[in-house]
Amino acid sequence: MTINSITFLSLVRREVARFTKVAIQTIFAPLISTGLYLIIFSYSFQNREVAGYGVPYISFIVPGLIMMSLIQNSFANTSSSLIGAKYNGIIIDFLLAPFSYIELSLGFMIGGMVRGLLVGTVTYLVSIYFYGGAIAHPLLALFFAVLVSSIFSLFGIIAGLWAEKFDHVSIFSNFFITPLTFLSGVFYSVKGLPGIWSEVSLFNPVFYMVDAVRFAFIGQSDISPYFSALIISSLAVFLLVVVTYLFKIGYKVKS
Amino acid sequence: MSTAIKIRDINKSYGSLQALADINLDIKKGEFFGLLGPNGAGKSTLIGILGGLVKKDSGSVTVLGKDIIKNYRETKKSLGIVPQEITFDPYFTVRETLEIHSGYFGIKDNDEKIDELLEALSLTDKSEIGPRQLSGGMKRRLLIAKALVHDPEIIVLDEPTAGVDVELRNSLWEYVISLNEEGKTIILTTHYLEEAEALCDRIAIMNKGKIVKVDTKENLINSIDKKLIKIQFAEAAHGLDEELLEIDFNLKNNKREIEIETARQDLDKILKKINDLNLEIVDIDIESAKLEDVFIKLTNLGGDDN
Numbered sequence: 202m203t204i205n206s207i208t209f210l211s212l213v214r215r216e217v218a219r220f221t222k223v224a225i226q227t228i229f230a231p232l233i234s235t236g237l238y239l240i241i242f243s244y245s246f247q248n249r250e251v252a253g254y255g256v257p258y259i260s261f262i263v264p265g266l267i268m269m270s271l272i273q274n275s276f277a278n279t280s281s282s283l284i285g286a287k288y289n290g291i292i293i294d295f296l297l298a299p300f301s302y303i304e305l306s307l308g309f310m311i312g313g314m315v316r317g318l319l320v321g322t323v324t325y326l327v328s329i330y331f332y333g334g335a336i337a338h339p340l341l342a343l344f345f346a347v348l349v350s351s352i353f354s355l356f357g358i359i360a361g362l363w364a365e366k367f368d369h370v371s372i373f374s375n376f377f378i379t380p381l382t383f384l385s386g387v388f389y390s391v392k393g394l395p396g397i398w399s400e401v402s403l404f405n406p407v408f409y410m411v412d413a414v415r416f417a418f419i420g421q422s423d424i425s426p427y428f429s430a431l432i433i434s435s436l437a438v439f440l441l442v443v444v445t446y447l448f449k450i451g452y453k454v455k456s
Numbered sequence: 457m458s459t460a461i462k463i464r465d466i467n468k469s470y471g472s473l474q475a476l477a478d479i480n481l482d483i484k485k486g487e488f489f490g491l492l493g494p495n496g497a498g499k500s501t502l503i504g505i506l507g508g509l510v511k512k513d514s515g516s517v518t519v520l521g522k523d524i525i526k527n528y529r530e531t532k533k534s535l536g537i538v539p540q541e542i543t544f545d546p547y548f549t550v551r552e553t554l555e556i557h558s559g560y561f562g563i564k565d566n567d568e569k570i571d572e573l574l575e576a577l578s579l580t581d582k583s584e585i586g587p588r589q590l591s592g593g594m595k596r597r598l599l600i601a602k603a604l605v606h607d608p609e610i611i612v613l614d615e616p617t618a619g620v621d622v623e624l625r626n627s628l629w630e631y632v633i634s635l636n637e638e639g640k641t642i643i644l645t646t647h648y649l650e651e652a653e654a655l656c657d658r659i660a661i662m663n664k665g666k667i668v669k670v671d672t673k674e675n676l677i678n679s680i681d682k683k684l685i686k687i688q689f690a691e692a693a694h695g696l697d698e699e700l701l702e703i704d705f706n707l708k709n710n711k712r713e714i715e716i717e718t719a720r721q722d723l724d725k726i727l728k729k730i731n732d733l734n735l736e737i738v739d740i741d742i743e744s745a746k747l748e749d750v751f752i753k754l755t756n757l758g759g760d761d762n
Contacts, residue, residue: 211559218556219547290543294602297507297537298560299529456470456510 209304212295216312220278227278228320235270235324238262242388243331251390256419260335263328264342264418265387265411270324271346272407275317275353276360276378279309280370283361292454302448306358306441313354314347321346335418341426342417348433349410353378355440362452381407392423409433459521460485460610460641461506466515468501468665475501477665479515483643483658485609488636490652490673491645492747493662494755499645500540502662503614507537520609533561536608540615540645542595544587550574550598551583554605561606573601576631578624593620600628610641617648629655653677653747663755673747680745680753683723685716690736699729 220227239259246258254261286292295305328334336342360373385391385407391399402408403424413429416422422429459482466479476498483489491499504510506517508528517524519531545553551570558566574580577597587595596619604611613632617625633655636642646652652659653673660670669676692711703726705716718726723742730737 205562207559207562207564211556214559215548215556218552222547286545289546290539290541291545293507293509293539293543294545294557294560296509297532297535298557299532299562300560301529451511455508456504 212308271321274320275350276357278316279313279357280361314350317350337420490656490659497662536603684743688739
């Protein structure tokens with residue numbers, strides 16, 4: 202499992218160049234939807250606070266909205282890159298070249314992370330206008346953002362490898378990522394959910410990501426950020442192993 | 457001459473279809489080797505196994521002495537494979553594509569080689585445009601440039617001239633021949649049998665997943681005992697019909713031309729008989745069998761099951 206820096210960085214360069222060449226579609230378009238959330242929620246709930254948090258509602262949802270952008274874009278980058286490569290036939294470029302399996306995993310993953318973090322950063326910059334821009338633990342926020350973007354980049358690789366057409370990728374997006382994200386506590390505190398729903402949310406991995414980033418932003422969270430860090434880190438490592446194995450067996454790319 | 461590629465007992469099935477059956481083949485270093493066979497013979501599957509695109513069921517393949525599974529990174533660096541299907545990355549220009557591809561093979565600042573390839577493949581003036589704007593033939597040449605960008609020792613060309621016009625095809629072959637003369641091993645699959653006949657030193661003929669014959673081009677052609685005699689007479693050749701009773705022939709142009717297909721040992725007898733008629737001969741041409749005849753015979757494309 203060795204890494205040749207030129208080989209590996211060429212894949213990262215290709216992955217980053219691919220989305221920056223269509224930046225309007227990949228970076229600025231996602232900002233529109235997140236910007237609309239910020240406008241709507243900041244004006245609709247400007248005098249509302251979230252129970253138990255003591256912060257304005259907009260400060261509460263900003264970390265979640267940033268996570269949402271980051272998650273969707275990390276996933277979109279790797280999944281569309283791979284299904285596009287399969288569709289165009291250039292998937293064979295990655296198979297004929299002397300990439301190690303870990304290089305393929307990390308190369309695609311970092312491409313997705315760069316896009317996710319870039320969109321997340323731009324979303325944060327826009328959100329400064331709405332909530333002031335304070336971050337309680339900036340390094341921790343960066344740490345969680347890096348981990349979360351890696352998870353959804355890896356998840357996107359799995360989707361891209363599995364998918365046989367573009368529609369299949371949207372199955373992942375519409376039936377897994379969007380529901381898990383919306384039900385993760387982006388817009389509400391999971392602690393405040395009635396009855397069993399509070400416990401059910403603990404089975405949603407996105408909850409730990411949103412909650413941990415919220416801690417980094419406002420210093421408060423529904424559960425311990427250390428526990429969330431453990432869950433998120435474990436998931437990232439697990440997915441990296443899975444993706445590397447899928448490349449090794451040539452899952453749905455070798456006949 | 458040492459071995460460039462050693463293939464041993466390769467089998468590959470897709471469900472109930474056996475795509476490759478017990479393939480054994482040695483390709484020597486520096487050879488210009490042809491892999492011929494009808495559609496579905498297994499040529500592309502074999503090349504796919506070589507490049508790591510297809511998983512073999514059993515057997516082993518070594519490239520320059522290294523196993524393609526255990527030492528796949530080294531073997532991939534030694535191989536430059538031009539796939540049959542035209543593929544392109546729509547996001548990048550021709551030059552960017554070649555730069556990225558150089559990087560994949562661990563080569564930084566490869567401008568000199570890229571310029572050489574663009575020139576050799578007549579793509580220099582297209583280097584800054586995207587592949588969508590290239591014609592089919594240009595896209596194929598870009599594929600060839602991608603396969604050669606890391607200066608591989610073994611170059612595998614799977615139908616490289618399909619859709620490429622005659623002039624560019626000739627310039628492509630000149631370039632490939634020069635690479636072969638530099639010592640590169642070339643493996644070629646093509647539907648143009650005259651290309652294989654003109655270029656290859658040795659040829660393997662595949663059919664239905666098996667290698668039915670491997671030999672030098674000359675031996676393969678000589679294995680077909682066939683001569684085609686074409687004679688043009690100054691005037692109508694009356695009397696030939698009676699003289700050549702037991703021979704298959706075809707009279708043309710008011711009996712001024714005759715075509716006779718015969719075995720090598722009958723050549724002398726036929727020419728003597730024609731000579732005995734004291735006809736004035738304007739032109740005479742004797743053709744040997746072609747690779748196409750060998751191909752048809754070995755792959756039963758003529759429909760003869762014997």
